[in-house]
Amino acid sequence: MSFLQPWLLVALPLALLPVIIHLINQRRYQTVRWGAMMFLLTANRMARGFARLRQYLIMAARMLAIAGLVFAVSRPLASGWLGLAAGGRPDTTIIVLDRSPSMQQKGPGGGDSKLATGVHQLAQTLATLKSAHWVLIDSTTKNPVQLDSPEALLRSASAEATSAATDLPALLEAAYEYIRANKSGRTDIWICSDLRKNDWSPQSGRWQSIRESLLSLRQGVRVNLLAYPEHAEGNLSVRVSDVRRVQNGPAADLVLSVRLAREGDDQSRASIPLRFEIDGARSEVMVEMDKTPYDLKDYRIPLESKQPRSWGKVTIPADLNPADNDFYFAFEKPVPRHAIIVVEDAQVTRSLQLAAAITPDPGVACTAEVVPAEQVANVEWEKVSLLLWQGPLPDGDAGRHVQDFIKRGGYAIFLPPRVPGDREFLGARWKSWVASASKDALIANWRGDQDLLANTQSGALLPVGQLQIHRYCRLAGDLTPLAGLQGGSPLLARSTLDHSGAYFFATTTVPADSSLATDGVVLYVLVQRAMAAGASALGTIRQFAAGEPLPNNLPDSWQRLAGPDDAVSGAYPVHCGVYLAGDRLLAINRPAEEDQAPILDDGRVADLFAGLNFIRVDHRAGHIGILIEEIWRPFLAAMMVALIVEAALCLPRYVAKAGRPT
């Protein structure tokens, strides 16, 4: 139990007043000379019985009455949040809401979601606790939103559910920035979250700086966590892992790969109906889910419409979390993949041309064109999906064109020139050629989980380790290594600039440099994956994860074609659905990490706030009991009862009519 006016509890020792008065009264006794001592001695020898008990009861009732009054005026709160209101009313209350899809999980009996319950509870609790200012950190923009009152939280668009993941460390950083910039007084930070690991990023180094930043604030910050760590046991999520429009003679088919995942340890077999809605046509297929995750590979749905592009969604029956029961997708006729090859060494040309021109899918046309460096300005870049560049890094007009191409979403792979110069492009430059110390430099590591060297769909590793690197060119600049040689030099690196599809390969396909051409699998996969990614930028459909940074070339005005109705237009990028942005068809869904994300254990959460004034309470979705409420009435009632009992005990006993013994 805590109190809204805890300083009034200093009056609690007043409860000892009856005892003190009693003791004073005892000391202020009168002395009387008494003759009938034999009766007093006899009375003293008698069992005191109820008389002594009555005295104690009267004393206790008086103490209880005073204590009840003191407690009542201290405005006690009924909650498990010990010390919640200690220190009185905060100057600023900052609210951090986890609005990720997992927060839409409902309780076992249905009812409100975790987010709705949390928002409701926070509104009630903060209204009780009072504050001078209320600020909500918008989880999508990270901007502070001033609230007139805690009740405004219920109406705020920034408190509604989204399909985007929540970056809790970033929100706390924003909260710290707000406190620092506004020099607010004593501040309470309220976090409402379901503790999903992907939202909290507990391994992030930012937590250390957050802790240190908050501890450095002199005004004092208290962090309150309203946690909903309940697992969605048995909850199913659906995700389309691949969608392709395949021309099948005059007709066309849609080839879908769907992944079903179930939360928890339940591995029992279940029949799950998958409902597809494509071009308004609905179909359903029953799948036998015998493991989790369950993959439905290349499920073909004949397309009735002749339209080159369209959208659809796949739905599973309602369960604990409605936010992961739909998945939207868009598709169109495959865009022809066209690669531009710019080389200074003719030995490189052939291998690159072969890798780019051989199509992996008969339905997709792949072409490769060799262009001299000085002709780069004349290339029709709008139709290019991949640029393969071997030679000095582009500069001047060529560099500008290549940069625009990459910004537009195109992909480029740069191979080192014969003579490294001092040119810099996209923050990277070639330094010097290095011959391997041993016969062949060994590849120490590469990223098999994502990007161009990712494992195959069946999970098999690319044979990157079998490549022989006879010599390589060292790289300098701000790059993200995707494969590294022994000794730490990168073999393949990606530019760290925004959405950059610029890659730097530290050797060439010349046999004297490496076995890339002879062991062509890695080169072919690398080039084809880059072409496919670049071609997707050329197409008019795009798939995005909600909250993911969007390309700059998208128009601001979007039109919703499908999706939940409760999203405002400005928040479309963080709500799942299908949107028309200019001539682009955008399918936005929740991030993949939101499906079956583990929940942080209690110790880990406590570690994140170690050293801070941190209070945590766990709650349940749909739980209607209020989190905190004033309970001064029972104390007042207890005081009145105590006074009545005291009065009853103090009533003089009935005296017989005679008044004296006869």
Add this chain to the structure above:
Amino acid sequence: MFKDRRTRSFLDAAALSRLAAVPLFARRPMQGTVSGRHPSPHRGSSVEFAEYRKYVPGDDLRRLDWRAYGRSDRFYVKEFEADTNLRCCLVLDTSGSMGFGPTGATKLDYARRIAGALGYLALQQGDAVGLSCVAGGLVRNIPPKRNPAHLIALFDLLEAAKPHGETQLASVLHELAETIRQRALIVIISDLFVEPELLGSCFQHLRFRRHDVAIFHLLEAQEMEFNFRRPMRFLDMEGGTSIFADPTEIADRYHRALDGYLTELRRVVLESAVDYHRVLLDESYERVLTRFLVGRAHGRGSR
């Protein structure tokens, strides 16, 4: 009446004159030395016929009933009751507790009034009066005498009596029962703060010695009501230990103890056929004595 004409604080002439209207009678025959108002166990020369007795040689021929001889041709002597005086022994409790009197007048003051009045009334009707002051033992003792000058000594002793010491009433009563000659009126004036069982044996002893026992049990209203409000330290007036008590806590038990004592005392006095009078100090002593005297007048006659 008195040569020195001293005024005694415990005597009220008007009250005494009113009380003198009712004689003091003994409830049982007395063995006085001279003629008086009280029945005697022997035959005497009063006007009250007692019985006929056969004449035996040596009887006074003047007492023969000639009419009876005429009717029966036998000699009968006509006998009459004898009236005698009595010995009245006033037993005054002068223990410390008799000094109790929150309103000013103490129990001893009240006892002086009763003893003085009774002494005066008895002596007026020719009875012998003695006084025994009792505390830790027999403090002072004046044997019964019937000359008027004896009254001065008695009043002086009453006036000089001070409440002091503990009560050994029971042992003193046993002692008096043995030392006072047979058939006396013994008037005990005390607060009787003694166990009723002990008192019972004393009364039985006195009754066995054919004494007529009368008791004035003096109690103060505060002792009966015990209506204190604040914690009190009670100092024993008889020199015992003091007791600290919260009256609100102990009052119940005090009243229970008092009730038990009074009930037991009532049983004792009934069994001992003692003329018992409970007296509260707020009652007029004249009324108490009137009730006492009238009650005795009604009970007179048994010999």
